[in-house]
Each structure stands twice: as structure tokens, then as C-alpha cells.
Amino acid sequence: MARLLRALAALLVLLLAAASVAVADDGETLLEIKKSFRDGGNALYDWSGDGASPGYCSWRGVLCDNVTFAVAALNLSGLNLEGEISAAIGSLQRLVSIDLKSNGLSGQIPDEIGDCSLLETLDLSSNNLEGDIPFSMSKLKHLENLILKNNKLVGVIPSTLSQLPNLKILDLAQNKLSGEIPNLIYWNEVLQYLGLRSNSLEGSLSPDMCQLTGLWYFDVKNNSLTGAIPETIGNCTSFQVLDLSNNHLTGEIPFNIGFLQVATLSLQGNKFSGPIPSVIGLMQALAVLDLSFNELSGPIPSILGNLTYTEKLYLQGNRLTGLIPPELGNMSTLHYLELNDNLLTGFIPPDLGKLTELFELNLANNNLIGPIPENLSSCANLISFNAYGNKLNGTIPRSFHKLESLTYLNLSSNHLSGALPIEVARMRNLDTLDLSCNMITGSIPSAIGKLEHLLRLNLSKNNVAGHIPAEFGNLRSIMEIDLSYNHLSGLIPQEVGMLQNLILLKLESNNITGDVSSLIYCLSLNILNVSYNHLYGTVPTDNNFSRFSPDSFLGNPGLCGYWLHSASCTQLSNAEQMKRSSSAKASMFAAIGVGAVLLVIMLVILVVICWPHNSPVLKDVSVNKPDNLASASNNIHPKLVILHMNMALYVYDDIMRMTENLSEKYIIGYGASSTVYRCDLKNCKPIAIKKLYAHYPQSLKEFETELETVGSIKHRNLVSLQGYSLSPSGNLLFYDYMENGSLWDILHAASSKKKKLDWEARLKIALGAAQGLAYLHHECSPRIIHRDVKSKNILLDKDYEAHLADFGIAKSLCVSKTHTSTYVMGTIGYIDPEYARTSRINEKSDVYSYGIVLLELLTGKKPVDDECNLHHLILSKAAENTVMETVDQDITDTCKDLGEVKKVFQLALLCSKRQPSDRPTMHEVARVLDSLVCPAGPPPKQAQAQAQAQASEKPSTTAPSYVSEYVGLRGGGGGSALSCTNSSSASDAELFMKFGEVISRSTE
Known part of the structure; x- marks a missing residue:
């Protein structure tokens, strides 16, 4: 018994000695690893000392074994570390997990990492690592997860990785790897995830790829693979995601692909030809089917309508012909249907109106005919509808106002006719409305001004007549307006000149009259074309107008401007002088006649005033005006209302004097509703002055009440309103700067x-x-x-x-x-x-x-x-x-x-x-x-x-x-x-x- 106790004691001493050695070695190794990092953010601030005690187990990112105190896991992800991975990492031989992802590490992966023989997870993704993948990794027999994606690794994929018997996840995506996919990898019995996208891999897909009986994720997108899909593809029954997109694969899509039970099948961006196999309609597990941008031909199989769990169907960019199958309306969970850029003919099936979960419908650039079905208005969740470049006729369905979620509507380059329905204005979420290149007639409904989210409006190349609605001034977000090549007349509304986000305005080839001076306040306007109208007057040269070339104003004989380099101004001036000279005599006789009439009128008025009578009660002519407009007629000098003591010593004239009557040089910004100026008060405290674009609020009293309320609100995280001034010369608000x-x-x-x-x-x-x-x-x-x-x-x-x-x-x-x-x-x-x-x-x-x-x-x-x-x-x-x-x-x-x-x-x-x-x-x-x-x-x-x-x-x-x-x-x-x-x-x-x-x- 005593002998047994002595043996146990000796064993305990040996274990403690081994533990102490591990403590000393691992602590010093961690400090050595730290030396190779550049830690600008001092993330490893607690990695200090001599590393001789188990204290390193409490260092950031370090996890130790509870018995031996050996380092078991190293997690330094997302710490913005730079530098290189030290070869000393191979000395941490009890490591089970290394996670250094999402840093800025560079250099090569050290060969010594292969000495971490117990390693199960190695994640070095999202760094700047270069060089080859070390062959020494084949020694990591316990490795289950190898994640090296999003680096700059080069060379070939080592075939020795097939010698890792426990490897389940291999993710080498987004590197610069080249060569072929090693055939031996396909014989790994436990591999579940193979991510190789966005490299420069070449060669063809091996028939052995289906030997990966446990693989569910196969992604080789964005490479340079060639050849055909193996006929044995139907044996890859474990696949759930198969992404072969954006390669150079050719041939027909094999019939056997229909035996797969994948949720995602993406073959887009290759050179596949031939028909779409009807058997795909039997792949009931499909959530995403992407066959876009290939060279597929023939009709769309109607059996695809059986895919009732599919959410995304992308068939655009092929050579598909025939009709759109009405059976597609049975795909009850479909969110995206992209059929654009094909050779489809016939009518738009009304059955598509049954797709109540549809977000996006793209039928552009086909040969579709007939009217747009009213049933499409049942697609209540539709966000985008694009039917550009077809031969659709008839009118725009009035029922489209039911599409409350629609943000993008493009029906351009068709044969649509009739007037633009006023119901379009009820599609409140529209940000793009393109009806150009049709045969639309009538006038532009003023209700279009209610589309306050609208960014782009294109009605060009139609037969639209009438005036440009003044309500366009309510399109506060609008960036592009194209009304060119129509029959519009009248003036350019002053309200259009107040659109502060407008970048493009095209009104060429219409019958518009008046001048262009109202557009001088569109400071963001970069593209303007008003050529070939009936405009007159002088073209401004300041503000945004200095950006526009003379070509923007061609075909308007009445426009003048020294920088247009046109003789029209001189000719117009001479013509006016001749007109004045020839009519001078007539004007003189007319003036004498008018003077005599005025004299008679004045005598009558004098008699009425002097004749005794009871004074009637006079109506207030300002009763129907906005409050401040009425006060404007009184010509009252602007007053400054002070809400806080910071401005108590100032009057309106002081502010105007200090800003030189709000000179441009004091402007610090522009907003959707105002221009903002800086004013330095005499106490050296700056304030911000906001001059509102709207001069006349509908109710001045209500507006003043709001301002009084806002001025009473004080909080450290709210900008304080110091005062205001409301007058016909401009409404000003004074804020903390x-x-x-x-x-x-x-x-x-x-x-x-x-x-x-x-x-x-x-x-x-x-x-x-x-x-x-x-x-x-x-x-x-x-x-x-x-x-x-x-x-x-x-x-x-x-x-x-x-x-x-x-x-x-x-x-x-x-x-x-x-x-x-x-x-x-x-x-x-x-x-x-x-x-x-x-x-x-x-x-x-x-x-x-x-x-x-x-x-x-x-x-x-x-x-x-x-x-x-x-x-x-x-x-x-x-x-x-x-x-x-x-x-x-x-x-x-x-x-x-x-x-x-x-x-x-x-x-x-x-x-x-x-x-x-x-x-x-x-x-x-x-x-x-x-x-x-x-x-x-x-x-x-x-x-x-x-x-x-x-x-x-x-x-x-x-x-x-x-x-x-x-x-x-x-x-x-x-x-x-x-x-x-x-x-x-x-x-x-x-x-x-x-x-x-x-x-x-x-x-x-």
C-alpha cells in the first residue's frame, strides 16, 4: 500500500512539473506572438509581464485548459491587428481553436501552424494574407473547420487537404487561387461545406463531385471554369446549395439536374444553351432558381408553375421565345420574377395578378403585345414593375392606384395611348415614373404634385399638351424631370425654380413661352435643355446658369445673352427699335386720347368724394389673404422677436448690418426649405440664420404660435430657437450655431x-x-x-x-x-x-x-x-x-x-x-x-x-x-x-x- 502511495505521489509531481513547464512556455509564446502584431488600438493591452505564471489565461482572447493551464483557444477576431502571424504560434501545441478573422494581418501563413496538431478550427478570414496555403496543414488531422476566405492567397489548392479526415468546412472564397480543383477533395467523406467563389480557378467540374455524400453547400461562383455540367450531377443528392454562376460553362443543362433537392440553383452568367429542362419543375425544394444571362432558347416550361415554394425566378438575359406561361401565376410564394431581355411574345397573362407576394416584376425588352392586365393591380406587395421596350398598347390601367407599395414604374418605349390617368397620383410611394416614348395624350394631371417621394419623372416623346402644372413645386424630392418632345405650352412655373434637389430638367422641343429666370434658384441643377421652344428674354449668367452650354438654349429666337454668341439679341433689339419708331406717332395720338379719358374719370371721382353721403362699412380686402400677406400691405418695418437672452441686445437692423443684408459670403448651407447663414454677434457668439424659401405661410398666427412653442423648449440635445423675424422681405429663424x-x-x-x-x-x-x-x-x-x-x-x-x-x-x-x-x-x-x-x-x-x-x-x-x-x-x-x-x-x-x-x-x-x-x-x-x-x-x-x-x-x-x-x-x-x-x-x-x-x- 505504501509503495502505491509513493507511486501516485511521484506521478502527481510529474504532472505538476509538466503543467508548470506548459505555463512558462505558453505565456512566453503568447508574448512572442504579440511582438509580430502591430496593435495600434492597444487591444492587447493586458498581454504583459513575463508570461511565467498562469495569469496569461485571463488575457484578452486567451482560453486555457482548466487543469494544465495550456492555451486551448486563441480568439483575437475583429481587433484591428496588423502585422504578421508569428511562427511561434506553432509552439502552442495544445491549441484547439485559432480565430484571427477580421483584422489587417498580412504576410504568409506560417508553416509552423501545422505543428498545432490538436487544432479543430482555424479561421484567418478577412485579412490581407498572401502567399500559398501551406502544405503543412495536411498534418492537422483533427481539423474540422478551415476558413481562409477574403484574403489575397495565391497558388493552387493543396491536394494534401484531402488528407484531413475530419474536415467539414473548407472556405477559400475571395482569394486569388488558381489552377484546378483537386480531384482528391471530392473523396472526403465528411466534407459538408465547400466555398471556392471569387477566385481564378480553371478546369472543369469533375464527375467525382457527387462523391461528397455529406456536402450540402457547393459554391464555385465567379471563377473561370469551363466545360459542361457532369451528367452525374443527379447523384449529388445531399446538395442544398449549388452555385456555378459567372463561369464559362457550356453545353445544355442536363436532364439529371432535376433529381437534385437543392434550395438554391444558380447557373447565371455562363454560356449554357438549349432549352430549360422541364424536369426542373419537379424540384419542389427550390427557393431560388437563377438561369439568367445564358444562351438558353425555346419556351419557358409551363411546369415551372408547380414550384410553389420558389421565391426568386431569374430567367432574364437569354433567348427564350414563346408566350409567358399563365401557370407562373400559381407560384404563390414568388417574390421576384425577372423575364426581361428575351424574345418573348404574346400577351401579359392576367394570371400573374395572383402573385400577391410579388415584389418585383421585370418584363422589359421583349416583344409583348396587347394591353396591360388590370389584374396586376392585385399584386399588393409589388415594389417594381418594368415593362420597358415592348409593344404594349391600350391605356395605363386606372386600377394601378391599388399598388400602394410600388416605387418603380417603367412602361417606356411601348405603344400606350390615352391620357395619363389621375389615379397615378395615388401611388404615393413612387420614386420613378417613366412613361417616355409612347403615344400618351392629354395634359399632365396637377395631382402628380402629390407624389412627394418622386425622384425621377420622364414623360418625354409623347403627345402631351397643356401647361406644366404649378403643383410640380410640391415634388420636394424630385431630381430628374424630362418632359421633352411633347406639345407643352405656357410658362415654366415659378414653383419649379424652387426645387432644391433638381439635377436634370429637359423641356426641349415643346411650345413653352416666357423666360428662364425662375430657374436661377435651382442651385443643384446640372443638366438643363430648353432648346426649340418659344422662350424670350435674357438668359442669366450667374449661379447655376454658368454650367450650361449655349446648346441648351438653341431654337429660341427671343432669348438673349452675351455668352450665347448669338446674333438674335442684336436682331431683336433692332427690330424693337424699328417697331418703336414706326409706331411713335400713333402712340402720341393714343396718349392724348387716353389722357383726356383719365381727366374725365378723375373729375367724376372728385365729385363722388366731395358729395355728402353716409360712409359705408368697408370690407377688409386682406381677409382672404394669408395673415402675413395682409400685413405686408401695411409696409411695416420687420421686427425681431427675441425668445432667449442671448440675442436680447439686438434688433433686426443689427442682424442685417452684421451680415451685409444676408450676403452670399455668409451662406453656410442650403436645405430643402431654407438657406442658412452665419452671423457673428458682437459678443463673439455665432448664431445660425435660416431664411425660409416660403415667404407666406398660410396662417401667420398659427406659425408664430408654433415658433413660440418651439422657443420655449430647452434640452441639451435640441437646437435652441433664439428668435425669429417674419416679414414680406423674408422669414428668418435664429438658432444656436x-x-x-x-x-x-x-x-x-x-x-x-x-x-x-x-x-x-x-x-x-x-x-x-x-x-x-x-x-x-x-x-x-x-x-x-x-x-x-x-x-x-x-x-x-x-x-x-x-x-x-x-x-x-x-x-x-x-x-x-x-x-x-x-x-x-x-x-x-x-x-x-x-x-x-x-x-x-x-x-x-x-x-x-x-x-x-x-x-x-x-x-x-x-x-x-x-x-x-x-x-x-x-x-x-x-x-x-x-x-x-x-x-x-x-x-x-x-x-x-x-x-x-x-x-x-x-x-x-x-x-x-x-x-x-x-x-x-x-x-x-x-x-x-x-x-x-x-x-x-x-x-x-x-x-x-x-x-x-x-x-x-x-x-x-x-x-x-x-x-x-x-x-x-x-x-x-x-x-x-x-x-x-x-x-x-x-x-x-x-x-x-x-x-x-x-x-x-x-x-x-
Whole structure:
């Protein structure tokens, strides 16, 4: 017995000695690895000391074995590390997982990594690694996940990777790999995921690819593969995703492909020919079928109508002929139907109206004939309809007004006739309306001016007559108007000259008269063509007109201008002189006659005035005028109304003197409704002066009441209204001056002027804006809905603290829960779709807009840019779990914990949920952001228990993993400089459980 005890003691001593050696070696190895990194953000600040004690197990990203203290996992992902991967990493021989993704590491992958013989996961993705994939990786017999995507690796794929018996995931996408796909890889019995997209791989697809009996994901998109799809493709029964798109594959699509049970089949961008195999209509599991941009011919098989679970059908860019099968109307879950750029003939099947889930229908560039079916108006969710370049006839269906979600309508280059139906104006969400190159007659309905989201209007090359409606002035977002080659007459409305976002205006080849001086205020106008009309007068040379060439004004004999280099001005002047000379005598006799008549009239008036009579009660001629227009007739000198003491010593004349009557040199910006000037007061305190474009509000008294209300509101995150002046000479609002301009300016300025905004600053800006908006919604009396929350209305002071501007001027919300407005306010990209659809607004509409601002802060992208919608982009990225790819580089360079970024992404998507009832209040939003800016540790156990108890009482839902992250937050904090707000509306546990429940529903 004693001998046994001595043996056990000796064994224990040996184990302790081994552990101590492991402790010493691994700690020193980690410090050696750190030396090869460039850690500009000091992410590895706690990697210090001599590494001789197990303290390194608490270092950031290090996970140790509980017994031996050997390093078992190394997770340094997303820390903005640069430099190279040290060869010393091979000394950590007990490593099971290495995760260095999403850094800026360069150089080669060290051969020594093959010495980590116990490694199961190696993720080096999203770096700048170069060189070949080391052959030494074949020694990693326990490796299950090898993820090297999104680097700059070159060379061939090592065939020795087939010697990894446990490899389940092999992702080498988005590199510069070349050569052929090693045939031996196809004999790996456990491989489940093979991602090789976006390389330079060559060769053909091997018949052995179906030997991968466990493979569900096969992606070789964007390579240079050639040859045909193997006839054995039908044996790949385990495949769920097969993406062969954008290669150089040829031949016909094999019949056996119909035996696959894939959810995604993408063959687009190759050179496949022949017919679409009818057997594809039996692939019931298909969610996405993409055969676009090939050389396929023949008819569309009607059996495709059996694919009732398919959401996306892309057949565009082929040589398909025949009719559109009515059976496609049976694809009840279809979201996208793209049949454009083919040779299809016949009518548009009315059966397509049964596709009530359809988002996009593209039939452009075919040979379709006949009228547009009224049934299409049943596609209630349709967002885009493009039938450009066909031979459609008849009229535009009046029932299209039912398409409330439609944003894009292109029916150009057809044979449509009749008048433009007034019902088009009820499609409130339209941003593009293109009806050009048809035979449309009649006049332009003035109701078109109600399409306040419209960005592009093209009615060119029709037979439209009448005047340009003055209501075009209500198209506040419009960027392009093309009315050329019609029969329009009358003047260019003054209201068109007030469109501040207008970039293109084409009115050539009409019968328009008058001058062009009203367009001088379209400062954003880059393209103007008014040639071949009947315009007259002098062409301005200042402001935007200096951009336009003389060709823009050809064919208008009455136009003058020294820079047009035309003799017409001189000829016109001479003609006028001759006319005056020849009619001088007649004018003289006429003047004598008119004078005699006037004398008689004056005598009559004098008699009436002097004759005694009772004075009648006179009507106020200004009774029907706007209040300020009536006062204008009194010629009262403008007065300055002071709301705060900062401007108490100043009068209107002082302000005008200091700004030289609002000289252009004091302009600091332009908005949709105003020009903004800077004025430095005598106390050296600057103010911002906003001169409104609209001179005469409909009710001056109501407007003044709103201004008094706004002026009484004080909050550290709201821009304070200091005073105002309302007069016929201009309506001026005086605000606090913000030194760093708007958030829009910071995020979207030209690269040469762009300022860097780190993560901490962005988080504080988000919190400040949220607190300001929460104050308007919940603390003001009356409560105020902003109606136009956007990054341009979030101004930044010298310390980059956020201040919400332009609140309360439009409308204030009193007691009622909702307010119905016939005029949808807001800015494209930020407008709540539910508000746009129903015109009913409440505080949740502001919450939606705020969610879009959060996405701007996170990505640095504009809400709408080059026809790309930021919200839609993030939703698609979220569905693919790749949303972090959109994070602004300035954030990834400065954020120490990308988990915070993920939480704000989740909050932004929660704010922008489709259903207003699913969105949080701004108080709740502020509390979540507060917890990130002012962290106070994990919540007490009691709060967690309360949250779990509440969750158990509700119907069970499958919540995503990040619900626990919300529960792990704690809203609250003291009265810090950031005003970390508490709310008594709900406990922290209730708040975050609520967020978890809502987020766990569909993103929409």
C-alpha cells in the first residue's frame, strides 16, 4: 500500500512539473506572438509581464485548459491587428481553436501552424494574407473547420487537404487561387461545406463531385471554369446549395439536374444553351432558381408553375421565345420574377395578378403585345414593375392606384395611348415614373404634385399638351424631370425654380413661352435643355446658369445673352427699335386720347368724394389673404422677436448690418426649405440664420404660435430657437450655431473633406439624438413629433455632441394618439413605410427614421444612393448573417468590442420594423444606448431571474442568440455628463426581454 502511495505521489509531481513547464512556455509564446502584431488600438493591452505564471489565461482572447493551464483557444477576431502571424504560434501545441478573422494581418501563413496538431478550427478570414496555403496543414488531422476566405492567397489548392479526415468546412472564397480543383477533395467523406467563389480557378467540374455524400453547400461562383455540367450531377443528392454562376460553362443543362433537392440553383452568367429542362419543375425544394444571362432558347416550361415554394425566378438575359406561361401565376410564394431581355411574345397573362407576394416584376425588352392586365393591380406587395421596350398598347390601367407599395414604374418605349390617368397620383410611394416614348395624350394631371417621394419623372416623346402644372413645386424630392418632345405650352412655373434637389430638367422641343429666370434658384441643377421652344428674354449668367452650354438654349429666337454668341439679341433689339419708331406717332395720338379719358374719370371721382353721403362699412380686402400677406400691405418695418437672452441686445437692423443684408459670403448651407447663414454677434457668439424659401405661410398666427412653442423648449440635445423675424422681405429663424455642422456632412462629405468619426463618438451622437427625440415624445407638453428625423437634422457642436434640429415647426402633436395628414412629410430613405402608406403618423414614425440614422452611423452609407436602399441592404445582409461586412472602416479601426456594434445593428433593425407596434419607444432606445455608453456591469441576479420568469409566462418563441446580449445590458447610470437616462416605465429586465421577443419575430 505504501509503495502505491509513493507511486501516485511521484506521478502527481510529474504532472505538476509538466503543467508548470506548459505555463512558462505558453505565456512566453503568447508574448512572442504579440511582438509580430502591430496593435495600434492597444487591444492587447493586458498581454504583459513575463508570461511565467498562469495569469496569461485571463488575457484578452486567451482560453486555457482548466487543469494544465495550456492555451486551448486563441480568439483575437475583429481587433484591428496588423502585422504578421508569428511562427511561434506553432509552439502552442495544445491549441484547439485559432480565430484571427477580421483584422489587417498580412504576410504568409506560417508553416509552423501545422505543428498545432490538436487544432479543430482555424479561421484567418478577412485579412490581407498572401502567399500559398501551406502544405503543412495536411498534418492537422483533427481539423474540422478551415476558413481562409477574403484574403489575397495565391497558388493552387493543396491536394494534401484531402488528407484531413475530419474536415467539414473548407472556405477559400475571395482569394486569388488558381489552377484546378483537386480531384482528391471530392473523396472526403465528411466534407459538408465547400466555398471556392471569387477566385481564378480553371478546369472543369469533375464527375467525382457527387462523391461528397455529406456536402450540402457547393459554391464555385465567379471563377473561370469551363466545360459542361457532369451528367452525374443527379447523384449529388445531399446538395442544398449549388452555385456555378459567372463561369464559362457550356453545353445544355442536363436532364439529371432535376433529381437534385437543392434550395438554391444558380447557373447565371455562363454560356449554357438549349432549352430549360422541364424536369426542373419537379424540384419542389427550390427557393431560388437563377438561369439568367445564358444562351438558353425555346419556351419557358409551363411546369415551372408547380414550384410553389420558389421565391426568386431569374430567367432574364437569354433567348427564350414563346408566350409567358399563365401557370407562373400559381407560384404563390414568388417574390421576384425577372423575364426581361428575351424574345418573348404574346400577351401579359392576367394570371400573374395572383402573385400577391410579388415584389418585383421585370418584363422589359421583349416583344409583348396587347394591353396591360388590370389584374396586376392585385399584386399588393409589388415594389417594381418594368415593362420597358415592348409593344404594349391600350391605356395605363386606372386600377394601378391599388399598388400602394410600388416605387418603380417603367412602361417606356411601348405603344400606350390615352391620357395619363389621375389615379397615378395615388401611388404615393413612387420614386420613378417613366412613361417616355409612347403615344400618351392629354395634359399632365396637377395631382402628380402629390407624389412627394418622386425622384425621377420622364414623360418625354409623347403627345402631351397643356401647361406644366404649378403643383410640380410640391415634388420636394424630385431630381430628374424630362418632359421633352411633347406639345407643352405656357410658362415654366415659378414653383419649379424652387426645387432644391433638381439635377436634370429637359423641356426641349415643346411650345413653352416666357423666360428662364425662375430657374436661377435651382442651385443643384446640372443638366438643363430648353432648346426649340418659344422662350424670350435674357438668359442669366450667374449661379447655376454658368454650367450650361449655349446648346441648351438653341431654337429660341427671343432669348438673349452675351455668352450665347448669338446674333438674335442684336436682331431683336433692332427690330424693337424699328417697331418703336414706326409706331411713335400713333402712340402720341393714343396718349392724348387716353389722357383726356383719365381727366374725365378723375373729375367724376372728385365729385363722388366731395358729395355728402353716409360712409359705408368697408370690407377688409386682406381677409382672404394669408395673415402675413395682409400685413405686408401695411409696409411695416420687420421686427425681431427675441425668445432667449442671448440675442436680447439686438434688433433686426443689427442682424442685417452684421451680415451685409444676408450676403452670399455668409451662406453656410442650403436645405430643402431654407438657406442658412452665419452671423457673428458682437459678443463673439455665432448664431445660425435660416431664411425660409416660403415667404407666406398660410396662417401667420398659427406659425408664430408654433415658433413660440418651439422657443420655449430647452434640452441639451435640441437646437435652441433664439428668435425669429417674419416679414414680406423674408422669414428668418435664429438658432444656436453648431460648429461641426450636420451628421450628414461628417458621414458623407467628399473624401478630401471627410472627418474621421470613431466608435465612441458615434455612440455618443446616437445617444444624444435619441435623448433629444425622447424628450420631444415624452416630456414636452404638447408632445411633439419631429416628422423629418435624418442625419442632416442632427447637428454637432464643437464637442461633437448631438443636437436635434428642425423640430416642431411643421406640426405639434397634442393629446390624440395619432394624427392623420394628407401631406406625407419627411425625406426619401427615412420615411416610415406605414406612414407613407396610410398618412397616419405618431411617434413610432420618428423611431423608424431614427433607426435609419443608426444604420447611417454604423455603415457610413447614405439611406438612398445609386438606387440602393440602405435599409433593404442591411436586411438582406442580416438574412445572410453578414451584416458586419457593412460596418464603416472607421468603426472597425476604433471599436474594441465589435459586440457593441452588433447590438446597435440589432437596435437599428428593431427601430425600423415594418409594424409600428413592434418598434420600441425613444425612451427605451435611449436606455439601450445609455447602457453601451455608460456601462455599469451586468444586471443583478434578481433582474435576470425576473426576466426569465416573465419569459416563461409568455408563449414560447425561438429567440436568437443575441437576446442574451440584450438581457446582459443594464440601462441606467448616474447623472453623468452624458445624461445617462433612467426611465421608470419598465424594469431593465422587462425592457430587454421585450426587445428579445420583438427581435425574435421576422425582421420585417
